[in-house]
Amino acid sequence: MNLTLHVWRQQNARTPGRFVTYEAHDISPDMSFLEMLDVVNERLIEGGEDPIAFDHDCREGICGTCGVVVNGRPHGPRERTTACQLHMRSFADGDSITIEPWRAKAFPVLKDLIVDRGALDRIIAAGGFISAPIGSAPDANAIPVRKVLAELSMDAAACIGCGACVAACPNASAMLFTAAKVSHLGLLPQGQPERFDRVRAMVAQMDAEAFGSCTNHEECEAACPKGITVETIGRMNADYVMASLTVGRRAARLGDSGGG
Amino acid sequence: MNLDPKVPSGPLAEKWSKTKFDYKLVNPSNKRKYSVIMVGSGLAGAGGAASLAELGYYVKCFCYQDSPRRAHSIAAQGGINAAKNYHNDGDSVWRLFYDTVKGGDFRAREANVYRLAEVSNSIIDQCAALGVPFAREYGGLLDNRSFGGAQVSRTFYARGQTGQQLLLGAYQALERQIGRGQVQMFTRHEMQELIVVDGRARGIVVRDMVTGAVETHLADAVCLATGGYGNVYFLSTYAKGCNGTAIWRAYKKGAGFANPCFTQIHPTCIPVTGEHQSKLTLMSESLRNDGRIWVPKKQGDTRAPGDVPEDERDYYLERKYPSYGNLAPRDISSRAAKQVCDEGRGVGATGLGVYLDFAESIGRLGEDTIREKYGNLFEMYERITAEDPYTVPMRIFPATHYTMGGLWVDYNLQSSIPGLFVLGEANFSDHGANRLGASALMQGLADGYFVIPYTMGDYLARTKQAPLAADHPDVRAAEAAVAGRTQRLLGIKGKRTVTSFHRALGRIMWEHCGMARNAADLKAGLAKIPPLREEFWRNVTVPGSGDEINQSLEMAGRVADFLELGELIIRDALERDESCGCHFREEHQTPDGEALRDDQRFTHVAVWEYQGDAATPVRHQEALTYENIQLATRSYK
Numbered sequence: 001m002n003l004t005l006h007v008w009r010q011q012n013a014r015t016p017g018r019f020v021t022y023e024a025h026d027i028s029p030d031m032s033f034l035e036m037l038d039v040v041n042e043r044l045i046e047g048g049e050d051p052i053a054f055d056h057d058c059r060e061g062i063c064g065t066c067g068v069v070v071n072g073r074p075h076g077p078r079e080r081t082t083a084c085q086l087h088m089r090s091f092a093d094g095d096s097i098t099i100e101p102w103r104a105k106a107f108p109v110l111k112d113l114i115v116d117r118g119a120l121d122r123i124i125a126a127g128g129f130i131s132a133p134i135g136s137a138p139d140a141n142a143i144p145v146r147k148v149l150a151e152l153s154m155d156a157a158a159c160i161g162c163g164a165c166v167a168a169c170p171n172a173s174a175m176l177f178t179a180a181k182v183s184h185l186g187l188l189p190q191g192q193p194e195r196f197d198r199v200r201a202m203v204a205q206m207d208a209e210a211f212g213s214c215t216n217h218e219e220c221e222a223a224c225p226k227g228i229t230v231e232t233i234g235r236m237n238a239d240y241v242m243a244s245l246t247v248g249r250r251a252a253r254l255g256d257s258g259g260g
Numbered sequence: 261m262n263l264d265p266k267v268p269s270g271p272l273a274e275k276w277s278k279t280k281f282d283y284k285l286v287n288p289s290n291k292r293k294y295s296v297i298m299v300g301s302g303l304a305g306a307g308g309a310a311s312l313a314e315l316g317y318y319v320k321c322f323c324y325q326d327s328p329r330r331a332h333s334i335a336a337q338g339g340i341n342a343a344k345n346y347h348n349d350g351d352s353v354w355r356l357f358y359d360t361v362k363g364g365d366f367r368a369r370e371a372n373v374y375r376l377a378e379v380s381n382s383i384i385d386q387c388a389a390l391g392v393p394f395a396r397e398y399g400g401l402l403d404n405r406s407f408g409g410a411q412v413s414r415t416f417y418a419r420g421q422t423g424q425q426l427l428l429g430a431y432q433a434l435e436r437q438i439g440r441g442q443v444q445m446f447t448r449h450e451m452q453e454l455i456v457v458d459g460r461a462r463g464i465v466v467r468d469m470v471t472g473a474v475e476t477h478l479a480d481a482v483c484l485a486t487g488g489y490g491n492v493y494f495l496s497t498y499a500k501g502c503n504g505t506a507i508w509r510a511y512k513k514g515a516g517f518a519n520p521c522f523t524q525i526h527p528t529c530i531p532v533t534g535e536h537q538s539k540l541t542l543m544s545e546s547l548r549n550d551g552r553i554w555v556p557k558k559q560g561d562t563r564a565p566g567d568v569p570e571d572e573r574d575y576y577l578e579r580k581y582p583s584y585g586n587l588a589p590r591d592i593s594s595r596a597a598k599q600v601c602d603e604g605r606g607v608g609a610t611g612l613g614v615y616l617d618f619a620e621s622i623g624r625l626g627e628d629t630i631r632e633k634y635g636n637l638f639e640m641y642e643r644i645t646a647e648d649p650y651t652v653p654m655r656i657f658p659a660t661h662y663t664m665g666g667l668w669v670d671y672n673l674q675s676s677i678p679g680l681f682v683l684g685e686a687n688f689s690d691h692g693a694n695r696l697g698a699s700a701l702m703q704g705l706a707d708g709y710f711v712i713p714y715t716m717g718d719y720l721a722r723t724k725q726a727p728l729a730a731d732h733p734d735v736r737a738a739e740a741a742v743a744g745r746t747q748r749l750l751g752i753k754g755k756r757t758v759t760s761f762h763r764a765l766g767r768i769m770w771e772h773c774g775m776a777r778n779a780a781d782l783k784a785g786l787a788k789i790p791p792l793r794e795e796f797w798r799n800v801t802v803p804g805s806g807d808e809i810n811q812s813l814e815m816a817g818r819v820a821d822f823l824e825l826g827e828l829i830i831r832d833a834l835e836r837d838e839s840c841g842c843h844f845r846e847e848h849q850t851p852d853g854e855a856l857r858d859d860q861r862f863t864h865v866a867v868w869e870y871q872g873d874a875a876t877p878v879r880h881q882e883a884l885t886y887e888n889i890q891l892a893t894r895s896y897k
Contacts, residue, residue: 012808030533032644038538038759045757045812050803053811055326057499059539061640062424063330078643085643110470111809118447121327125439129432130391134311134709137382137389141346144400145393154393154418157425161329185391 001027001093005040007052008100013108013116019098029089033076034059034066036088037099053112061085061225064160067167068113069100074164074223082162082225102163104172106210117163119209120177127201128181130191149187156183158226168223171212176220178206179236180228186239196243203240261516261869263882266670267371272888273353276375279671280714284721291316294720295479297464299451299506301328303423303701304684305485306430307708313437315713317720320477321434321443322466324450324501324814329431332487332499333704336423337544337637338407339415340387340701342380347404351412353377358889360699363409363589364664364692365841365857366891367519369865369884371671372689379710380702384416386709390429394418407697408545409589409896415698420544420637426701430708449475450814451506452742454482454513454680457734460725461510461680465742469814472807474742476735478728480720483712484510485683485704488663490523492822492829493774494766496660497529497542503818504825507667507686515675516668516867516880518688520825521833524695524842525775526661527593530644530654531613540659541644543616544637545697548586550621550630551654553577553593555614559604565615565653576600584896591694591842591855592896594658598775599853601657608655617653658775662700664691664842665832668867668882672715673707676867679723681716683707688865693841746806749816754799758815761796765819765826768792773830778846782834786827793823828868828877835879838862859891 003024010017024040031039034056041051057065061082068083070076076086091097099113107115145153157180165176182199185191191198214233221230268275268282286294294317298309301323309321323331345351356377361368384402388394395403395417404413418425437443448469455463455478463478489504490496511517528543554575556568576596578585588596597614600606607613622630627650631638638649645655666688673681673689684704691699728735772785796819804810839848839855840862848856864881871877 028534028536031536032538035536035538039536042757042759045801045803046755048801048803051812053809057325057330057501058332058335059500060335060497060541061643062335062421063325063332063499064327065325065330080639081643085640087644087646089646114809117326121329121435121438121445121447124329124432125435127439129436130389131436132386132389132433133314134307134386134433134713135382137385140344140384140388140394141401143388145396146400147396147398150393150396150400153391154425157393157418157428158421160424161327184393188391188393190389190391 001029001088001091003027003091004096006096006098009052009112010109012111017109027088029087031088032059032084033070033086033088034084053114055114056084059084062160064162067102067162067164069102069167071098074102074167075225080225080227102167104166106172106174107163107166119211120161120163120174122209123174123178123202123205124181126205127194127198128185130185131194132190143189145189153184153187156180156187156228156232159228160226162225164223164225165220166211168219169212170217170219171215173214174206174209174211175214175233175236176224176228176230178202179232182236182239183232186235195239196246199236199239200243261676261867261880263516263668263676263867263880264670265369265882266672267369268671272370272374275371276378283714283718286717286721288316292318294318295320296716297477297479297482298322298485299464299483300331300485300487300686301431301434302331302333302485302487302684303427303430303704304708305331306427306434307705308483308485308683308712309443310430310433310437311709311713312716313442315717319437319443320446320479322446322449322451324448324469326447328434328445328447329428331427332502333427333701334424335499336701337420337542338546339405339417339422339698340383340426341407341414341698342384342416342702343377343414344381344384346402347413349412351414355412356380356414359410360690360696361692361889362894363696364694365855365894366692366863366886367840367884368690368692370886370888375711376690376703376706379706382710383702383705387426387429390433392418392425392429405546406549406587408548408587408593409696417546420546420634423701426705430705451486452509452817453738454510455735455738456513456677457728457732460678462728463735465738467742470809472805472810474739476730476739478730478735480725481679481681481716483681483683484667484686485708486686488666488685489825490660490663492765492826493660493769494762495532495537495540497526497540500539503821505818505821507682508821508825510667510675510677510680512870513677514870515677515680516869517665517828518668518865518867519665519832520829520868521773521836521843522664522693522841523660523829524590524662524664525594525658527590527597527658528616528656529659530641531608531610531657541640542659542661543641543654543656545590547616547634547637550625550633551586551616551618552620553586553614553616555600555605555607561605565607565617574600574605581896588896589694589696591844594775595844597658613655613657615653616656618649619653622650662695664688664693664695668865672718673711674715674719679719681712683712693843745817746813749800749802749813749820750806752798752800752802754801756795756799756801758800758802758812758819761792761800762815762819762822764792765789765823769826769829773833776844776846777833779834782830786830786834789823789827789830796820796823832866832868836862836866863891
């Protein structure tokens with residue numbers, strides 16, 4: 001099949017970007033979306049041009065590295081599918097495809113389709129963990145976990161940190177990402193001691209980054225390639241309220257460090 | 261080359277406890293005076309960086325990805341082994357140890373493997389404490405499943421995303437230390453050179469992949485946890501960025517490279533569809549618990565799988581290995597798949613595929629149960645192939661998946677360069693000639709959480725080192741080498757892309773040094789690599805400049821190293837004139853086609869020492885002594 005691509009090209013963070021049009025010929029429906037870009041890039045390089053820079057790594061939908069906005073949708077048209085797992089059979093011969101980087105103030109563009117998502121790591125560093133130094137653990141079966149809680153926790157832990165939720169949100173909010181981690185750890189018995197310190201510290205960091213607020217559009221859930229639901233946001237909000245009622249004074253004394 | 265394995269004396273089961281007591285300790289208040297570099301942020305790297313930082317050492321951690329959470333440990337699906345015996349089915353540390361040595365076809369170091377089995381239980385405890393949402397039974401206790409090469413259920417898992425969840429646990433522990441300022445994290449930085457001063461590893465030179473800046477980082481010791489080198493085959497289940505550059509730079513600085521030809525081909529991957537293919541996707545080995553592998557009995561049978569009657573199907577693993585059946589180890593299953601395809605009984609458009617069929621287990625357990633166990637894997641398969649594995653059998657084929665070879669390390673995980681430690685898949689230590697399923701995660705975390713914190717302390721406590729000046733001639737020389745290499749790659753301005761060279765190399769490796777090897781093919785392969793490498797350095801094209809994000813340049817540097825490493829793999833395969841585990845030399849097989857070891861000549865680790873680009877490397881041997889188990893012919897029949 002033959003396609004027309006409109007691709008965002010931007011030299012670096014300091015230079016303004018623009019759309020450039022490319023023709024992609026002889027694309028096989030069995031190619032992944034990223035393999036289609038590989039083919040375009042090989043031809044660009046052979047023609048002496050700079051290839052389109054895009055982030056990718058595992059190409060099996062789990063590392064969370066890839067992520068582009070395809071025709072206005074993060075990761076493209078297929079539900080619960082990362083760009084690397086999207087195949088060209090989802091498109092038709094003659095289609096025009098617009099490809100952009102994640103658009104969010106907190107994710108500055110580094111080059112073409114590559115953005116800096118370091119803000120997500122900083123939210124985790126602020127409190128998205130359980131403080132269990134290596135060697136300190138009791139026998140794993142000493143603390144039984146209700147199966148349903150383990151399953152719900154796993155649902156939230158499936159987040160791959162790709163940032164599609166931020167890109168989809170009209171406010172560029174990172175609520176779904178943050179709430180997924182708050183849920184993952186807060187649902188487990190091991191996560192209880194730091195539960196309320198954690199939510200306060202993570203939300204504080206989220207606010208300190210350039211993310212917007214949540215106004216319940218739920219675009220994040222629709223864009224999430226791993227099916228993380230907005231229930232996690234409900235849980236996070238509940239924990240946050242509870243935190244301000246129960247541990248406010250103590251958390252303040254700890255300097256919102258999450259006790260870490 | 262000093263290849264003293266430093267295996268402690270005493271009974272096997274007491275070696276590790278005794279050694280931990282014998283290690284010198286660093287006083288808690290002195291730990292902060294030491295700095296350690298960790299390259300890589302997978303299970304071994306993130307786990308090691310976090311645990312060293314928890315002890316109080318100052319750690320600098322580097323990864324090429326944009327976040328440490330993305331290291332390729334994340335893609336491991338099936339599970340992690342431990343000898344908990346929670347299921348009362350006869351498991352023990354000894355059995356896990358024995359299975360691992362046997363699975364590796366008796367080519368691993370006893371003491372290392374025993375320690376691995378010994379700490380396996382602590383790993384599960386630690387991961388549960390860190391919040392890894394392992395699969396649970398209704399009573400709230402941990403669930404297990406079976407994996408290849410074992411007859412007990414000892415594999416812990418988190419759906420089909422076990423690697424992801426274990427890595428997130430380690431990543432979160434690492435982020436906690438980053439938040440405390442105990443670890444400084446450098447993302448999008450790629451190691452380009454190792455700095456060795458007075459025979460000791462003292463730092464690394466890295467390229468900042470965003471600005472292109474060449475930076476030097478000095479420390480009291482360096483750890484490499486940079487994973488395997490399977491991307492030398494181009495098509496593999498590795499992430500696209502996985503590379504051998506860090507270990508190859510260390511090799512060229514004097515670190516021994518052990519058993520490079522031990523490369524694992526995983527039996528259950530989604531087959532290649534065409535020339536555009538950029539990588540291969542694994543379907544977890546856990547699927548073999550409930551899936552049955554078969555091909556038609558007849559050659560060239562093009563009927564749809566559903567139209568092939570039961571008595572015209574060959575469930576060849578069940579037929580050949582009745583006691584392990586579909587759970588035969590990876591090397592054996594892969595070779596069996598190759599055999600039936602070579603016989604013209606392969607399925608799919610290319611004939612390079614076999615069926616993995618769930619019809620029987622869906623009939624027995626119901627679709628819901630299968631969906632609960634493997635839902636995400638089935639979904640992944642459907643995304644890639646547009647076929648529904650609930651109704652049509654999966655088509656699978658072997659693909660490069662893991663490298664048991666790697667930098668040589670002693671019992672303390674120290675390479676032949678003092679001060680350079682190697683963790684996880686990057687070292688050669690525990691899996692011999694074949695790794696069993698669910699053992700990679702175990703080894704990565706064992707090395708990172710439970711071995712390096714002890715061995716590093718001993719090294720630092722015993723080593724007096726003066727601070728190193730940033731303008732030391734050896735440091736300057738390493739920086740100049742990196743800058744020079746980058747300029748050279750950019751300056752060739754030839755006609756052929758980096759990827760086309762990589763594909764060509766991969767094809768040579770797969771055809772000449774794949775699932776079955778023989779002297780003639782290996783020699784032919786060995787002859788094909790130097791001309792390709794020569795053409796690379798004359799005719800590669802790398803657009804753009806060195807002072808910006810330049811993915812072609814990044815790949816060019818990695819492929820340049822693969823073009824050298826590939827040659828060493830073939831050389832090693834040629835010299836190892838026996839069959840063992842993954843390394844199947846057609847000249848050496850039993851009448852029924854099984855690997856035939858030559859224990860007399862090859863019960864050793866082959867360790868290669870670099871002699872300069874123009875010279876042939878020297879092959880050393882570390883003899884393997886088995887004091888506790890008897891070498892036997894591996895049988896899974």
